[in-house]
Amino acid sequence: MNLQENIKEIRKEQAIKTDKALLDFLKKKPGALSLYQIAREIGWSIGRVQKSIDRLLKKGLVTYRRAFLGGRSLKLIIPAKKEAGLPVLVLRKPSDVEITVSGDMVDTECWHKNAFLYALDRVSFGISSSHERKWHEGSLFEEKVPLRKEENAVVMRIPAKVSQFYLLPMTSYEVSASPKRNKVIVSVGGFRFSGKDENVSAG
Numbered sequence: 001m002n003l004q005e006n007i008k009e010i011r012k013e014q015a016i017k018t019d020k021a022l023l024d025f026l027k028k029k030p031g032a033l034s035l036y037q038i039a040r041e042i043g044w045s046i047g048r049v050q051k052s053i054d055r056l057l058k059k060g061l062v063t064y065r066r067a068f069l070g071g072r073s074l075k076l077i078i079p080a081k082k083e084a085g086l087p088v089l090v091l092r093k094p095s096d097v098e099i100t101v102s103g104d105m106v107d108t109e110c111w112h113k114n115a116f117l118y119a120l121d122r123v124s125f126g127i128s129s130s131h132e133r134k135w136h137e138g139s140l141f142e143e144k145v146p147l148r149k150e151e152n153a154v155v156m157r158i159p160a161k162v163s164q165f166y167l168l169p170m171t172s173y174e175v176s177a178s179p180k181r182n183k184v185i186v187s188v189g190g191f192r193f194s195g196k197d198e199n200v201s202a203g
Contacts, residue, residue, distance in 0.1 A: 015055065022052045023061055026079050033077055034167075036122045040187075053077055097163040101184055103152035105177040111154045117143045117162060124187035125166065127156055132183060 025042050026033070033041070039049045056062040063080045110129040118126045118135035119142065126135050127145070136142060147156045158168065166173075166186075177184045 015052075018048065018052050019055055019061075022049070023056060023079065026062065026077065034075065034122075035077070038077065040123050097158040097168045099156045099158055099175065099186060100150070101154045101156065101175055101177070103154070105175070105181065106154055106184065107181040108149055108152070108154055110182045111147060111149065113146065114144050115147050115156055117145045117156075117158070119162065119165065120185070123166075124185055125162065126183060126185050128183035130182070 022038075022042070025038070035046060035049055035053070038044075038053075039046045042049070053062060057064075061080055062077055064075045064077050106129075112129070116128045116131055116135075118128070118132065118139035120126050120135065120139060122140075126132065126139075128135065143159055143162060145157055145159060147154055149155070162168075173186050175184050175186050
């Protein structure tokens with residue numbers, strides 16, 4: 001076997017291992033995931049996930065469903081055996097979602113009747129008690145959202161536009177707070193504030 005054939009064989013073996021790891025990951029997840037969610041949760045690049053998904057699709061080991069969000073179509077990946085009998089998913093009636101953040105995570109005195117929400121990327125959005133310049137400059141879009149205070153907690157109402165964009169009714173999410181406790185990041189995929197920088201911005 002010459003060098004070129006040896007390299008080709010090594011790449012083939014690596015691809016097989018990658019595909020097996022991705023398929024095992026998908027089988028352990030309860031629902032359908034987008035490429036961005038898969039890449040964030042498994043810790044791979046989008047390109048690596050895309051190539052592996054393409055190979056698995058050709059083998060019939062995974063398939064996808066489309067979630068129609070208004071005029072936008074999102075491809076969601078699932079193992080093929082879970083697809084049988086499932087219709088195309090259409091979110092016809094988006095609704096507001098409420099996120100409750102404990103007073104242990106935020107300083108309730110900093111939060112008033114409204115907060116500022118910034119779509120940081122496709123898998124995370126930030127909510128600040130006041131205008132956040134860094135988030136404003138790099139956000140996909142932003143919204144002013146109402147909130148109310150309950151005993152030792154802040155309840156934020158996430159508009160239908162945002163919950164629709166991030167598929168909040170369908171997916172789990174995590175909330176992390178800044179050290180100053182005046183802003184939070186809500187993420188699908190596990191983005192966390194580092195704890196070292198009080199002005200963390202997601203890109």
